[in-house]
Amino acid sequence: MVTESLAYATAHKSTYLEQLIDLCAIPSVSTQPDHKQDVAAAARWLEKDLGRIGFKAQVIETAGHPVVYAEWLHPDKNKPTVLIYGHYDVQPAEPFELWRTPPFTPTVVGGDLYGRGTCDNKGQHFAHIKACESTLAATGSLPCSVKFIIEGEEEIGGPNLPGLIQSHRELLACDVVIISDGALLDMHTPSIEYGLRGLMGLELTIRTAAQDLHSGIFGGNIANPIMVLARLLAEMKNDRGVITIPHFYDDVRILELDERMALSRVPINETTMMSQTGAPGVTGEPGFTVAERLGARPTFEINGMWGGYTGVGAKTVLPAEAHAKITCRLVPYMDPRKIYDLVVAHMKTLMPANCELSISPYHGGARAALIDRKAPQFRAAARAAAKTYGSEPLYILEGGSIPVVNDFQDVLEKPVILLGFGLPTDNLHAPNEHFAIACFEKGIEASIRFLDELTTV
């Protein structure tokens, strides 16, 4: 069955590429009100294509941009159900003058398709659609039930998707979610992210006087809020980089030995960190590798700090206020609300009496996501990737957060597979975004194989 499907996909690869070019020609920029009609047009385009290949497709309206939903339900109700997530909205293309080809006139140059959205994310979810088309056309069926949910608000933070997942939980019911919105390590090295860090954020203000003061008249007698803040922040970590907030690490998930072995094979290390950042060196918690710190250890990060005079030259002011923005990346089993409380409590115990501290959380916060590497759906994705790309995938703990993963996990309570089809050099969110045609074709193959492997669990 896989052989026929793959043969069909190969035979129709030019047609599929033409179709992808059509889809990417629609400037579905979700942040720009001028493009509202284009966003809607992209949704209808996908609804039509999914309908044409045999899915029952619909456009679900939201308070913002619509969501495309489509399903092909297997007659055998014992077959598993896959929910495939993607987003058809794209980043703005500005600055236009830095594009070598027009961003919404998708153009093949060498082996790459250039254009906004070719990789992020149209090319990747379209590969899944073409996998289904190939399998349906070649075999008359899919090996399992398949549902698509393709949103139009990912690039604006997906404000309406969590509510929609909640209200459509029965429609979306499945055994596994797959998201292809990332990258291979290279064309021959697939990777699957099995963890994402969570987030807790807060903003704090220290006030020492009613208004800014003359540093000559009051300096030495009235506390300097920037110094108070600096001393407070300095107390949050020791000089080895370990966070010193009591109980901060209490719930942190401990890595298993086999996991540490697997992470040691991931090509993320001091050298890659330094070359990607221009930093003169790497720092971090002792006893952990770079890849472990990235995904398996929490952080306490100051995102911004300000106070007093920040213009040109000197101003001998003793400021009245200082501010900082903090976010902590969290790992599995840490509760954002508990961590917020621990940070606040520790800061309060450290504050001198001669100043006022106020702290407010950023709404939300997110728990870390962890996907069971031993789950059969995960193993199926790993086998599909290995067969497609010619080597075993590497398993990565991602340092960032993808909120939709939590939304799916929380509501649907099924594993989420993160298998990217792009390359790290695809210029996402930047001028000259592109997607290798080989990546598109391999993505179709990986998707065909994944559906097949899932039924041979």
Added chain:
Amino acid sequence: MVTESLAYATAHKSTYLEQLIDLCAIPSVSTQPDHKQDVAAAARWLEKDLGRIGFKAQVIETAGHPVVYAEWLHPDKNKPTVLIYGHYDVQPAEPFELWRTPPFTPTVVGGDLYGRGTCDNKGQHFAHIKACESTLAATGSLPCSVKFIIEGEEEIGGPNLPGLIQSHRELLACDVVIISDGALLDMHTPSIEYGLRGLMGLELTIRTAAQDLHSGIFGGNIANPIMVLARLLAEMKNDRGVITIPHFYDDVRILELDERMALSRVPINETTMMSQTGAPGVTGEPGFTVAERLGARPTFEINGMWGGYTGVGAKTVLPAEAHAKITCRLVPYMDPRKIYDLVVAHMKTLMPANCELSISPYHGGARAALIDRKAPQFRAAARAAAKTYGSEPLYILEGGSIPVVNDFQDVLEKPVILLGFGLPTDNLHAPNEHFAIACFEKGIEASIRFLDELTTV
């Protein structure tokens, strides 16, 4: 001689007030190019008035606003020479809508003359001019030689005065300089400032990466420059408020016991500090009173600090840079250049290897000024003040810096007397600036008495 002069001043007080109103009606705002002609007009007005009363007066052009110079030289060359400094330029009057009377239509309300410049500084140096006028008219002579130097750039930092003092050092040669550009403690309590703090300033930048980074992808592995800066600044003081930079206090002048006794009578304390600032408490170096910390102890003050994202809401950035502006107030015998070197050296020893520190000084820096309280000119000013205001003056160490005091001390090598005629509530630099008419009249009396006391040294 003093009796006749004082009687003359009293008899002509209405005329003197009318003249002051004329002078204050000239909007000599030095910072605003639109007022350039008004600034020049104020200089000519003073030149004319000084000429009329018997001084040899001239307007000296500079690269900026002109300086008024006038002299009355005593035939007896053994008599001392007083140099009286003032400034005829004023702060901008904006915001106009907060003034209850038009700022450049000086208006008497109750016992006060309202208008921009009435106190800062036209009313104060004009009191000296009227003292000379009264004495000359009543007695036909002054008891000593008197020189006036009245600049037009004080409110813009006096860029041209230091050079002019240097180039005109022979013209300005004197035995004592007197500056009336401050305030009594109250109408019955004169004060003389016998010390001013100096200043050393620098700006520093800490860089940890080539550009801002994603806090999820790099957080935990790349140093956070704000945290590095916070830790660095926190190391500059201990938790008792003592500066911990090695050798920072080495050259600090030790207060004499009688001086500490005198300072203990100055009504500057925790209560006044808290009421003036709205601070919930006072902090500072242990072992010193508020008044001692204000004038006799150096500071390490952060005037501004910034880095990363400072807008609304959260942004999960790991910044590449953080910045701070620092000024240290210095006390006598501390050398600004040496202190700069000590701060830089200490910061460098504390910097971790994974980031770059760059530090640059603000040009200049200023040594503290100290006036010998036992100098006969100082004693003369004290006697004049006591007789005028009815109580012994309090001797104060001022926390701020007045650069012109250093310029006079360095070039002319004579004591500078700081005897203010205003009140702390005169709204300098703010809307509704005013000068009590009684302060103006007492200022004339104090000046008449000072010239007299100086010759009875």
